[in-house]
Amino acid sequence: MRANFIITIEARMQSDRLPGKVLMDLGCNICSLELIISRLRASKMNHKIIIATSKLKINNPIEKLAKKLKVECFRGSEENVLERLYLSTINKKENSIIQLTGDNPFIDIDLLQYLKKKYLKIFPKIDFLTNNNLFDKKKSSPLGMKASIIKKSSLKKIYLLANKKDLKEHPTLYFYREGKKKFNIKNIYVPQKWRFDKEPRLTLDTKKDLLLLKKIFKELKYEKKFNTSFIKKILLKNPSLININRSIKQKRPKYLS
Numbered sequence: 001m002r003a004n005f006i007i008t009i010e011a012r013m014q015s016d017r018l019p020g021k022v023l024m025d026l027g028c029n030i031c032s033l034e035l036i037i038s039r040l041r042a043s044k045m046n047h048k049i050i051i052a053t054s055k056l057k058i059n060n061p062i063e064k065l066a067k068k069l070k071v072e073c074f075r076g077s078e079e080n081v082l083e084r085l086y087l088s089t090i091n092k093k094e095n096s097i098i099q100l101t102g103d104n105p106f107i108d109i110d111l112l113q114y115l116k117k118k119y120l121k122i123f124p125k126i127d128f129l130t131n132n133n134l135f136d137k138k139k140s141s142p143l144g145m146k147a148s149i150i151k152k153s154s155l156k157k158i159y160l161l162a163n164k165k166d167l168k169e170h171p172t173l174y175f176y177r178e179g180k181k182k183f184n185i186k187n188i189y190v191p192q193k194w195r196f197d198k199e200p201r202l203t204l205d206t207k208k209d210l211l212l213l214k215k216i217f218k219e220l221k222y223e224k225k226f227n228t229s230f231i232k233k234i235l236l237k238n239p240s241l242i243n244i245n246r247s248i249k250q251k252r253p254k255y256l257s
Contacts, residue, residue, distance in 0.1 A: 003123040005047045005116070005149075006094035008085060009036060011102030012078065013058045017206045022102035023061055024204075027214050028222040032105040032204055033062070035217075037069055038224050043109040045116075047098070052088040054078035082171040086159040089152060096123070097155065099148040099171070103204040105213065106144055108228045111194050118188055119149045127154035127183040128175045131190050139189045143250060144202025145228070148172055154183060194228050200235060201245045208245035215241055 011022045011033055018024075023031045030038075037049060051066045051073045053059045059075065066073035076084035089097055096119070100107060111131070119129045130148040133140035140146070150172070158167075158174040167174050175185045204213060219234045220226050235241055 001095075001124045003096045003120055004094045005096045005098055006089060006092050007040065007045070007047050007049045007098045007100060008052050008088055009033065009049065009100045009102050010052050010081060010085065011062055012053050012056075013062065014056070014078070015205070018204070018210065021204050021210070023065065024210060026105060026210075027217045030217075030222065030224075031065075032213075033065060033102045034069065035105040035224065036100065036102065036107065037071060039107075039109055042225060043113075045098075045109050045112050048072070048092070048094070050074055050088050050092075051102070052076065052084050054084065080168040082159055082162055082168045082174075085171045086155055089155070092152075095152050097150045097152055099150060104144045104146070104202070105204065106202050106216070106226075106231060107147060108145055108194060110227050111141070111145060111190065112147055114190065114194075115147060115149055115188060118186070122184075122186070124151065125184055126186060127151050128172060128185040129188065130172070130186075131188045133187045133189065134176065139187070141190055141194060142196055142199050142202055144200075144204075145194065158183075196232065196235070198235075198239075198242055200231075200242050201248060201250075202231070203250075205251075206245065206248050208248055212241060212244040215244070 013020050015021050022033045025031060049071050051071055053062045053075055055075045056078050063073045074088035076087050115131060119126055128150050131141045132146050162168055162174050175183050204210060216234055
């Protein structure tokens with residue numbers, strides 16, 4: 001059995017702290033969602049992409065952007081993200097899902113390649129692979145640099161098994177909790193080149209996050225082809241940038257609190 005991949009990007013306009021964040025301009029009229037897609041397409045990770053959003057009218061602009069970029073857009077449940085992810089891929093021939101979110105515009109494509117190679121080495125015995133490490137700062141990649149790869153048949157299993165609200169809100173929670181003895185899950189501790197001495201917050205969830213990402217993107221001269229080393233150089237040159245959003249507390253599922 002050979003692994004083949006599809007990339008899903010979960011995105012929606014509603015956000016408690018920064019509504020519409022995935023379509024906000026990071027500079028040069030490029031939003032977070034568009035930047036992710038452009039960078040994927042310019043890389044060796046040029047797999048089929050699906051934007052998974054909800055049926056609410058507020059998300060119509062996301063579908064409009066998808067059409068402009070010629071990317072498939074699936075619209076499902078707003079709250080049941082597990083169902084949305086599952087239904088977006090159920091009819092696809094690919095057997096493995098690279099799961100991304102629209103609020104991580106600086107996700108390192110080389111890092112995704114690294115995770116993919118790790119996954120391929122243990123496929124099909126692997127069910128779920130990630131570099132999340134349950135947000136353990138000593139082992140996890142910085143916020144904004146986390147991704148997961150899921151075997152589609154295993155996603156179907158947890159979709160059928162998940163019967164609690166939090167399991168439906170957080171698509172991979174079942175693997176960590178109820179399913180940790182049922183599934184083969186792997187948390188990858190990434191090499192030093194993808195780590196930072198001082199952990200920056202590179203995700204987009206607040207106005208301060210937006211300010212930091214815009215400043216970094218400007219320093220990158222709005223170039224879409226970059227990786228973690230580029231960002232490291234910018235932060236070493238301008239160490240005070242990290243303080244822009246350092247006070248922001250990341251929301252976590254209750255099982256991590």
